[in-house]
Every structure is written in C-alpha cells, then in structure tokens.
C-alpha cells in the first residue's frame with residue numbers, strides 16, 4: 001500500500017520505518033529539514049532500538065521523507081502523527097494538529113481518487129470528527145465520506161521499545177465510521193494481525209480516541225497507587241517491593257507496572273492524564289481519582305529529597321543525581337522526575353552534579369548551572385550524598401569509593417551493596 005505519514009518524530013518515524021519493513025511504500029512529510037535529510041540518508045533521527053537498521057534498509061526504496069505535502073497525493077492513506085501538547089492550563093492544545101490538517105486538506109484538493117486520513121496522535125473524543133474532518137473538508141473542497149474518510153488508530157508504543165511495540169502490539173485499535181475505512185486499516189496492518197492471529201479492536205472513532213486516554217490514565221494511576229502503597233509501606237518500615245510482588249501474583253492485578261519510587265514522567269502520561277482531567281471537567285465531570293494520581297506523583301520527588309535531608313544537611317552539600325532520562329533506555333527527558341529532583345535540591349541550596357549515560361545534552365540547555373559528570377563514579381567523587389533518579393542497569397553494583405559520605409537515597413530500586421554504605425534508603429522500602 002502507498003502510505004504517507006505527516007510528522008516524523010518519535011511515533012511518525014517509528015511507524016514509517018516499521019510499515020516500510022512490512023512491505024508498504026512509505027513517505028514521511030515533515031517540516032524539520034534535518035529530520036527529512038536524516039531519513040533520506042538512511043539514518044535514524046532519534047535513538048530507538050531497531051530503528052536505525054530499518055531506516056538504513058529501506059531509505060531510498062520503500063521509505064523516503066519530504067517537506068512537501070504534495071507527496072500525499074501519491075498515497076492511499078495518510079497517518080497524522082503530529083504533536084498534541086499540553087496548554088499552560090493543562091488542556092489539550094490542538095494548534096499543530098489543525099495546522100497539519102489544513103496543509104493536508106490543501107494537498108488533497110487536487111487528488112482524484114479516494115483517500116483515508118488516520119489520526120494516530122493522541123486526541124480527546126470528538127477531535128477527529130469535529131476538528132480534523134471539518135478542516136480537511138474545507139481545505140480540500142471534498143465532503144467527508146465522498147472521497148475523503150477519517151479514522152482514528154491510537155498508538156501504544158513506549159519509548160525505548162518503540163519498534164518492537166509497534167510490530168508486536170498487545171492490541172490494535174481501529175476507530176472508523178465506515179466498513180471501507182476499517183477494511184483499508186485491516187489490509188495495512190495485515191502482516192501484524194496475521195502473524196499473531198490477532199483480531200483488531202474495531203470501534204467508532206470516539207471510542208478509539210478514548211481508549212488511548214483510558215489506557216494511559218489506567219497505567220499512570222496504577223503507578224500512583226503503587227507509589228501510595230509504597231509510601232505507606234515505608235511509613236511502616238516495610239518493603240513495598242516484597243509486598244507488591246506478592247500482590248501482583250493475583251491475575252486480576254498482574255505483576256507489571258508495579259515498580260514504586262519516583263513516579264511517572266515522559267512525553268505521554270503527564271500530558272495525557274492532564275488533558276483527560278481538563279476534558280472531563282469541560283464535560284461537567286470531576287475526575288477526582290485522576291487528580292489524586294497526579295498529586296501522589298508530584299509528591300514523590302520532594303519525598304526523595306526529604307529522605308536525603310534526614311541524613312545530609314543540603315545547604316552547600318555536593319549531591320550526585322544519577323540518571324536524567326524519564327526512564328532507562330531513552331534519551332528523552334520530557335517531564336522526567338529527575339528534573340523535579342534537581343529543582344528541589346537546588347532550591348534547598350545543594351550543589352548538584354548530574355550523570356546520565358545518554359541524556360545529558362538534552363538537559364544542559366535548561367540546566368546550564370549544574371555540574372555534569374561523564375560517569376557515575378565521576379558524579380560520586382567527593383559527593384556528600386547521592387540520589388538515584390533513573391533506573392539505568394549500569395547503576396547496579398555502584399562503586400561509591402570516592403564519595404565524601406556514602407549516603408545513597410534510591411528512587412528506582414537499583415541493585416546495591418547496602419553494607420558498603422553508611423546510609424542506604426529506598427524511597428518506598
């Protein structure tokens with residue numbers, strides 16, 4: 001099939017490379033010329049396992065990128081993979097989606113045969129049919145349903161495992177308003193669906209939009225509940241990991257997403273939970289449980305620093321922050337809890353020296369005044385205390401020899417020889 005993908009960031013690039021891998025002919029339409037050049041040169045513009053080799057294998061044959069929206073006219077389907085950020089008040093900001101839909105609609109004005117526009121970005125119920133579709137209709141001059149159709153196909157991939165998640169998904173969701181649109185999506189995803197004998201979840205557009213938010217709200221709230229239970233465990237002097245490992249043996253609960261500690265960050269959970277809270281309020285519903293999930297999450301960085309302050313006077317102390325990315329396996333620092341920890345530490349007068357295996361350059365522009373080390377040993381040298389903010393595997397078995405005082409407060413449960421330390425405190429154990 002001939003597919004165009006508008007927006008070539010984390011999602012658009014991954015989806016494009018994977019669809020090319022599945023045998024489709026794919027073009028990325030992207031406004032950033034560096035990204036376009038990178039894909040056409042066969043190089044991955046982002047750090048994701050399995051992406052580089054797929055782009056290298058297909059660039060110039062089944063995969064290309066362009067800044068020119070006219071390329072969509074040579075395709076049957078367009079996926080919108082544009083950012084849907086959070087406004088200052090927490091609500092969903094659709095300005096980029098609207099601009100993308102305008103450009104796409106204009107390009108489709110001179111296309112003769114049928115075209116399916118699929119929203120893959122995370123958008124609140126009603127956005128595809130009530131915001132995107134009218135723009136496409138106005139700009140193309142083609143009524144929806146008479147040559148142009150819209151559909152919604154939410155994406156559940158995670159940073160760090162994006163390629164594998166796309167190619168081997170737990171579920172595939174098609175939100176459509178017609179049998180034709182559903183059939184086109186089934187054909188496009190056929191290699192994935194046939195391999196596992198998976199049936200796609202087929203719904204109307206509005207349900208597909210909400211499935212994505214419900215999914216993220218559920219997972220984020222699960223981690224917040226786990227953190228609340230972890231905080232209670234700590235108050236009782238109990239180990240939350242032992243408790244929750246046992247709880248997770250219940251099939252109804254599952255052992256996944258049970259790691260308590262510093263909480264959830266990243267480009268999705270915070271903005272999506274906030275968009276859903278704002279959207280629910282707009283609909284006249286008070287989402288009290290989601291409010292609480294955010295409050296528990298926002299409290300964890302301060303709790304971590306409070307624990308450290310029980311052992312080390314922070315004013316003027318040299319404190320190592322180990323890990324900056326929002327989770328291991330990615331250089332993404334968007335809404336990373338590590339940054340909140342740094343904010344609290346510096347507000348309380350500590351001198352921060354930070355280390356991360358891949359994410360330092362993404363933090364430096366916003367935090368030019370803290371010190372950076374090129375290894376965990378370097379960060380720990382002469383430190384009066386350390387906090388673990390991201391659970392990178394390389395922090396397991398940490399060497400603390402050079403520390404002024406061997407005080408370690410762990411927000412991610414790394415593997416550490418507690419007997420070698422003056423103080424080891426886990427956030428929830």
Ligand SMILES: NC(=O)c1ccc[n+]([C@@H]2O[C@H](COP(=O)([O-])OP(=O)(O)OC[C@H]3O[C@@H](n4cnc5c(N)ncnc54)[C@H](O)[C@@H]3O)[C@@H](O)[C@H]2O)c1
Pocket residue numbers: 006007008009010011012029030031032035081082083084096099100103120121122123155156157158159267268
């Ligand atoms: N990152 C994830 O893990 C993930 C997973 C599932 C769903 N999502 C959702 O997918 C959407 C995209 O997320 P992302 O992380 O890929 O965003 P991103 O910021 O990494 O990428 C978006 C890309 O769109 C480009 N762009 C902006 N305006 C454009 C325009 N008018 N025309 C063409 N290109 C334009 C940007 O230059 C950028 O490269 C969001 O709605 C997000 O919530 C993200």
Ligand SMILES: O=c1ccn([C@@H]2O[C@H](COP(=O)(O)OP(=O)(O)O[C@H]3O[C@H](CO)[C@@H](O)[C@H](O)[C@H]3O)[C@@H](O)[C@H]2O)c(=O)[nH]1
Pocket residue numbers: 122155156157158159160216219223256257258259260261262263264265266267268269272326327
């Ligand atoms: O037991 C756990 C699991 C996760 N986290 C934290 O939760 C956040 C999110 O982690 P994860 O879900 O693995 O990463 P993302 O790449 O943000 O993926 C989420 O957000 C994406 C964008 O919407 C969705 O597509 C994915 O399905 C959804 O898992 C990170 O800060 C993790 O450190 C915990 O604290 N404890």
